[in-house]
Amino acid sequence: MAHEVQTDLRVRRTHHFLQEAMIELITEKGFESITVGDIAERAMINRATFYRHYQDKYDLVVKIFEEAANHLVEDMKPFHKDIDPGEKEENLVGIWSQLFEHVAEHARLYRAMLGKNGSPWFAARMREHTIKLMLEKERRWKHQVEPSQPIDPAMPPELPVMQLSHVLIGTIVWWLESEKRYTPRQMATWFYRFAFYGYLSARGYEVPLPGKDR
Incomplete structure (x- = not known):
C-alpha cells in the first residue's frame, strides 16, 4: 500500500513538472514551436520518462x-x-x-x-x-x-x-x-x-x- 502511494505521488509530481515546463515554454515561444525535448529538458527529466506518461505534447x-x-x-x-x-x-x-x-x-x-x-x-x-x-x-x-x-x-x-x-x-x-x-x-x-x-x-x-x- 505504501509503495502504491509513493508511486502515485511520483506520477503526480512528474505530471506537475511537465505541465509547469510546458506552460513556461508556451509563454516564451508559443505552443507550435515547442518540442517534447524542450519540455523534458525544462522539466529536468528524460524523454523516455515523458513518453511513459504522454504520447506527445498534444496529449499532455x-x-x-x-x-x-x-x-x-x-x-x-x-x-x-x-x-x-x-x-x-x-x-x-x-x-x-x-x-x-x-x-x-x-x-x-x-x-x-x-x-x-x-x-x-x-x-x-x-x-x-x-x-x-x-x-x-x-x-x-x-x-x-x-x-x-x-x-x-x-x-x-x-x-x-x-x-x-x-x-x-x-x-x-x-x-x-x-x-x-x-x-x-x-x-x-x-x-x-x-x-x-x-x-x-x-x-x-x-x-x-x-x-x-x-
Whole structure:
C-alpha cells in the first residue's frame, strides 16, 4: 500500500513538472514551436520518462482538460420535469463551478493555450470533447427524461451542442483575459443562464426561466 502511494505521488509530481515546463515554454515561444525535448529538458527529466506518461505534447495538454470535463459531465444527472427550477439551477451551477474552479487552478495553462501564442488546435479539441461528452450524456438520459416536441424537428442534435461548446470556450477566454476578477461561481451562474436555457429550449425541453412561475 505504501509503495502504491509513493508511486502515485511520483506520477503526480512528474505530471506537475511537465505541465509547469510546458506552460513556461508556451509563454516564451508559443505552443507550435515547442518540442517534447524542450519540455523534458525544462522539466529536468528524460524523454523516455515523458513518453511513459504522454504520447506527445498534444496529449499532455489535452489530458488536463479532458479529465476535468469527464468528471464534470459524470456529475450531471437528469431532472424530473416537476423539480423546482431554482433547485435545478442551484445544482447545475454548482457542477459547472467545478469546471471554472479547474480553469482558475490551471489559469496559466489555459491562458497560454487559448491566448495569442496558444494553439487553435487546443481550443478545437476542447470544443470537440465537450460536444462528445454532452451528446453521450443526453443519450443516457433519454430513457429517463423525454423532451417535449422540438421547436424545429429538423435541427441536427449536434448543432445546439456545438453552439454551447463555442459559448463555453468564449466564456473561459473572456474570464481569463479579465484576470479572473469574478469568482468561478459567478462565471458558472452566468454561463449556465445564458447557454443552457437557449440550449435546452433548442433541444425541445420545457425550460422555465429563472425567477418565473411555471
